[in-house]
Amino acid sequence: MRPRTPPPTAPAADPAPVPAGAGPATPAVAVPVTNGPGGTGPVPSGADLATAPTVAKKRILEVKELSVEYAGVAPAQAVDKVSFGLSEGEFMAIVGESGCGKSTLLFAIAHLLSSPAEVTGGTVVFNGQNMVAMTDKQLRAVRWRGMSVVMQSAMNALNPVMSIETQFSDAMKAHGEKNPNYIRARSEEVLVLVGIDVVHLKSYPHQLSGGMRQRAMIAMALLFSPELILMDEPTSALDVVAQRSLMVQVKQLQRELGFAIIFVTHDMSLVAHFSDRVVVMYAGQIVEARPTRPLFASPLHPYTRGLLEAFPSAYGPRAPLEGIPGSPPDLTKLPVGCNFQPRCAKAFSRCASTSPDLYELDGAVVRCLLYSGAGDGLPEPDGGTGRDVQAGRA
């Protein structure tokens, strides 16, 4: 009997935003979890703390020391020894400005990179199998059935000259499904799951609205009831109303069907409302990773604070948005010392010469010398900005 999904139920209530100041007090001094200088040494299992589930659940994904380079005259290290784990049913967000390596990381996990990108090290173990070492045939058995991907732009990802039905059917046939009756029934079922009338199986992508196209992509990702869905900025082309309604629906589907999500975005308000934990990336590296609630209540890394301060709060006195000066570094010419040093308001003398390790704090990892406990920079007493950085946004 093939897995079938339950019929849709009434929409779930919009998840409540994370209340400001709800996080636990964070110790200011931490121990490094990387061995080598520059945060490039092997990351022992302590780094998983940031993504460790609060309730013991089956671990479905382990990313260890994953590195990706874009070859060229000057190679760009787009993903630099990234490690994290993910458990069943989790919603993990990856955030950072454009060019920080988020999409490259997602594509490396799904083994979808092509030249000039190359995985130069590390492992991606999905349900006990290392994706990095798999043959194309082995990958076909995992992709879509175990793990599926929703791309950033539905209009580009969907074939404009094929109906939705044909695209669903092709995807199922390519992954071994031969029964036309089942293909038809399952296509209708997933379309209904994402709130689209089955008449649109006959529609072409240009006949659907932007929100419907993105929903159709999500329906396609659900065809084989995967355990994990990777989403690369699925809402970035939508207006805020369509964005919100899509996210509420994704969260509802996740509750009903139980799949895990890795959600790439630069929208901190979506992260605050929908994710369980957050990985913040800068210049190809993880700079902070921890559960969502404490991250928003007391961000540790100066870059995380900058990202949060770049979004307006709906509550409290009106204040000018501060943002982060400058732009992310060219990955072929990284600065000496901390990658964030040229833009960091908290930088001190060592930052210009020493690359920070990833330090482990209470339930978090952070890559910043302020938390090394052994320098001329003093750890910050409150570990945060003291400002309501997220409440009521989105």
Ligand SMILES: Nc1ncnc2c1ncn2[C@@H]1O[C@H](COP(=O)(O)OP(=O)(O)O)[C@@H](O)[C@H]1O
């Ligand atoms: N096709 C490419 N060729 C060469 N370098 C690339 C290519 N795509 C991405 N890069 C490099 O990888 C970095 C990360 O890109 P990407 O993963 O798309 O970032 P994000 O998704 O965070 O915006 C870019 O800043 C760039 O240096």
Ligand code: SF4
């Ligand atoms: S190591 Fe220094 S420059 Fe880098 S984020 Fe920390 S304080 Fe800023």
Ligand SMILES: [Mg+2]
């Ligand atoms: Mg991207």
